[in-house]
Every structure is written in structure tokens, then in C-alpha cells.
Amino acid sequence: MSEKVLMKGNEAIGEAAIRANCQCFFGYPITPQTEVAAYMAKKMPLLNRVFLQAESEIAAINMVYGAAGTGVRCMTSSSSPGLSLKAEGISYIAGAELPCLIINIVRGGPGLGGIQPAQSDYFQATKAPGHGDFNMPVYAPSSIQEMVDLIQEAFDVADQYRTPVMVMGDGMLGQMMEPVEFKERSGRALPEKTWAANGRNGRAQHNVINSLFLKSDALEGHNRKLQEKFREIKKNEVRYELMNTEDAELILVAYGTTARICKNVIKLAKAKGVNLGLIRPITLWPYPDQAFEETLDKTKLGYLVVEMSEGQMVQDAKLAVNGRKPVHFYGRSGGMVPSPEEILNKVMEIRGGNQ
Template sequence: MAKILMKGNEAIAEAAIRAGCDCFFGYPITPQNEVPEYMAKHMPKSGGVFVQAESEVAAINMVYGAAGAGFRVMTSTSSPGMALKQEGISYLVGAELPSVIVNISRGGPGLGSIQPSQSDYFQVTRGGGNGDYRIVVFAPSSIQEAVDLTIKAFDLADYYRNPVILLGDGMIGQMMEPVEFNLSKKTNLPKKEWATTGTNGKRKPNIINSLALASEDLERHNYKLKKKYDEMEEKEVMHETYKMDDAEIVLVAYGTTSRITKNAIDSLRESGIKAGLIRPITLWPFPNKAFNEIPKTTKSILVVEMSMGQMIDDVKIANEGRLPIHFHGRPGGMIPSPEEIAEKAKEIVGGAK
């Protein structure tokens, strides 16, 4: 199939349609507006449903309704809107409803800015909603990867009966790159026999619910959910390594930042410093294993984020105290340059010698 040039937001929307997304519920917020706009234009053509909700809160609850009725459903938003969706996300998990939630994040806190940022790491991996829950979070670093992971997200959501989050940032949403749409092989997904489609008098009522007033019941439900999280941790971890074999310093970055970090690594290597990269593709489950496999040559770790340091917590957990961990971050919508990252790495390597 020939590649086409597409904006990240539009490519994500098109990928969703090709993955069999039946309906989309959203609300305008920059920098993700091309997603609902694309859906409004193209969903009716593919027999799907588009609704512009009155708020992010309403949108995620429309997702809850449509997912409960058994349909493939997506919503998209940006950081402040994601905060509003957290209530509904917790309910989706509790009621075990598959859905795909796209967050094209921007600077915060508060209304913040509309420029790219990675300060939603906590919000998507720790859950802003109430209760014990986990969600697979994909963090693509190119438009092609955003497309592939969007398609995969629908399958994973259905398989686990759990929401899946696709986390981009303003840059992933706005930039254009060539993409092609490769549909995954039909996985054997179970029929949605739990969906509320009407009993037709032939079966007992299906109930979509996250309430369990008896503590014993709710504990049992949480154990059941935990089993799914365990399976996700076992099967769904994705990461990329780059020039790791002989690395004396390992940089850790995801999404947009990982691209900039790769440039920094190339220039570091040109100046004789052996740098490598671990790029988490799933932010949860986090690629802990990659940190066990760091070569003996490595003396230190440098985490690079467009935030004041959020993923660094997971790196510390994965590192288990073995190597010193340094941080370079730019918050508020500022994007680090390859030069400043390389500079920081040189400082660390120099200091270690």
C-alpha cells in the first residue's frame, strides 16, 4: 500500500475508523481538534456515529454508554479535558468496558499552554480517577507508530475489557509524516455477550455496573481486575532500545522527546561519548526488564522529559538503585534541544570520570 502524508491527529482518527471504530464522542480542545473534525467528516461515510458532546465529562459517559452496548468507541482530548474524563475512565475500568482514549497533551498545570508537553505522565499512568486501576498507555513517537498503536489499542481494549490510552503531545498531533495503514490480523476476540442490547426475552438482563456495596464483592472484583493487569504486565510491554550495546550513559525518553534524544545520542557518539537510549512505548506497563538488561559498561542514566520529572519515578523503580539517575526536563510547552541534552550528558559523563 502506498504511503500518504498525514497530520498526526488525522492519522489517528483514520486509523480508528479502519480499526472498526463504530462511534466517536468528543469535545473541542487544542491541540487535538483535528481528531473530532476528521471524525465528524468521515464517520458518517463509514456508517459510524459522531457526537460533539457538551463537555469532556459528557463525552466519556457517552463512551461508557456505547461501550456498554457493545460497540467499538473512541474519544480524544487534551490534558485539561483528560482531567475531566477521569471520573468516567474509572467507571469504564470498574464496569470493564473497552474503549480507546486519546490524549494529545499540552502544558499545565491549570489551563497551561497549548504547546507540546509530557506533564500528563502521572495522569495517564497513575490514574486521575478513583480506585485501584491500571490502563495500558501507548506513547508513540512517530505518526506511523501512532497509527499502528491506535489499531492495536482497539484489539487490546476488547481483549481485556479495559480502556486503552494513546498518549501523544501537541507535536505528534500536529506534525505530518508519511503513513500506511496496516490492519492487524483478526485476533480471536470473544463475543461481547455482556453487552446491553436488549434481552429479547431470551436471556437474563445484562448489567453494566461498577457498584458493589458489599466489601467482599468489591474485593473479589478487584482481584479479578488485578489478574487482567498482571496479564497486561506480562504480555503488553513494548519498548525500543537504540545503540545500547556499549553505552556508558543510558538516556531514557518517550514520545516526541525520544526523537530529540536520538539526535543527541548521535552527536554524543560523534564526540566519542557512548550514549544509548531506552524508549518506553508502553508507559504502563513500564519496560522494567529493559533496565535489567542495561550493559555493564553503563555508569549512569539520564531521564529526559518535557516535564519537571514524572517518568523518572518509574525509572527509579525499574533501576532498583543500581545506577545514579540524572534528569533533564523542560516544562510548560518548551521543547529541549538535542544540544542541551547532549550538554547535560557530557556534564554527567565528565563528572563520573
């Protein structure tokens, strides 16, 4: 068994990607994720792999497009405004069915906002990562160890389904330090990349990487093919954690750093004789609707969505519940992190309004 080492979240991302056989990193500095690029700048050349600081976020994502087209594992990382600049390239990559890893260490917005942690990119990641009809898997770790594990998993999922995959954390996860273990993984049995544009390799013709379809019927056919892939991802790749949901008055719904805070809320509430549960989505897309189906009859007062945003995940929680139980909301934004005490106050307010 490997030993645990103390690492900053951003640097652990880089090490996990290297161990997952990432061959190319293209990025551009932006707080609070710059240490990802700095770590890769130090480590990748020593391994005869590619690190390139692009002239812009737009350039970086198009370099990812080119490298992914050759079949090598590649990635980029950025933070909120940088992801907005990458959106066109992400859509091209999804349209061309190329695997890659995208890291978003979220900061407060909108606009330049601030460099403090936030979860206000939820809509962007899950609803509109770029133009056109597409989705991509989005993982939301709640610890540095889980972030490391999910990065290795994300590369496999990207290769299996030929899709971009995002791992989305917040500025706190990127900047904090925790013990982490880089576990040996056998990985998935992945298909050979016979589609890659890396020479003929005995084929009659060169492979061509493209997302342009000038004939409407051909583009619709491509879209139908993509939608079938997205249905497979929804069927096979949903991940979530349930905590203390067997007989909860109210179930908290939170992801990432906020879920860690909610676990402390559960302890505080228990000391007051209040039984709370937790649904922690690990995949934000596909969203774990079945977690709500499993808990719907086990909660008396419904659900409380807690986010570092103005309530973006509430929409998905309400769709999953479909009016069968109340869905409440408590959030902070702009880089403000909710405390366990203020979340508990919201819980007691909901209880008081239902007595």
C-alpha cells in the first residue's frame, strides 16, 4: 500500500493526472487553480510529456482538441471565467467525440467576481457547457482524496465514451491541504482508439476528426448518435452518497465542500435531537435522481438544498422530487462559505414552520 502524503488540492490534481497517464497539459493561469499548471510545468517535462502554457484559454482548449484527436490522454484546467472562454472549444470536442479531462476550480462570479470559493458554475457545467445539444459527465469531489480518485476515473470514462469529462471543485478544495494516497488502479477495459488521427497504421484511409456537418440530415443523425451515448452515460455512470437517510426529518442535499459542512450540521442537529440525512451528488451530470426516489418516503419535511450559489442545483432537486415533497434552499454566494450553525438555523426554521 502506498503512503499518504500531504498535498495541496491543485497539486494533487496534477499528480493524479500524471499517474493516470496524461501525456499533454495545455492551460493558462487563473486564480484559484494556477497551481495545477505550475505543478504540471515542473513535472511533465521531466517525464518527456507535453506542458504548454497557451496564450489564452481559447488557445488552450483548441490545443486540447488537437492532442485529443491523436488519441493521447490530455487535459486542461481553469477557473470560472476561463471556462466561459473555453466553451466553444468544449462544444467542438464533444461534437468530434474526443476524450479529454477538464478541471474547473470554481471562483465567485458573475464577471471577474472574486477568487474565493463558490459553486456558481453549476448551470454552466451541467446545462450549458457550450453551444448545441450535448452534455458531458461532471464529477464533484468533496475531498482531495476523492478528487484524486475521480480524476483517474474521469480519464477512463472519457476514453470509454469518447467524451470530454469535467471534474469540478471549488477554490477551497483547490487551495486546502489534506493527506492523500495515490492508489494503484487496474482501470477499465477500454476500447482501442481506432478513430484517432495518428497516421494510417494499416488503414485504407486516414482518420478525419471533425464536428462540421453541412447537411442537416447528417447533423441530425450525428445528434441522435450522441444522445444515445448520453443515455448510456446516464444509465451507467451516476454516482452519489447517502448518509443517515433511513428515518430523517429533513434531508440535506449538497455537493463538494458544502457537503462536508452539511455532515457537521447532521452532528450538531443530532445533539439537539433532530435527525437529518444527506444526499451528496458525486456526479452533477448525470444527476442522481434515483437518490431522491430511494429517500422520498423516508423524510417527513422533504429536502434542503445547500449550495455556495444562489440556488442553481435546486432546479434539478425539484425535478427529481417532482412535487412530491417540499424542496427548500439555503445558500451563500460571492465567495461566502456557509457555516454549520447558519445551516442548522435554517433547518430549525423549517421545522418550526411545520409544527
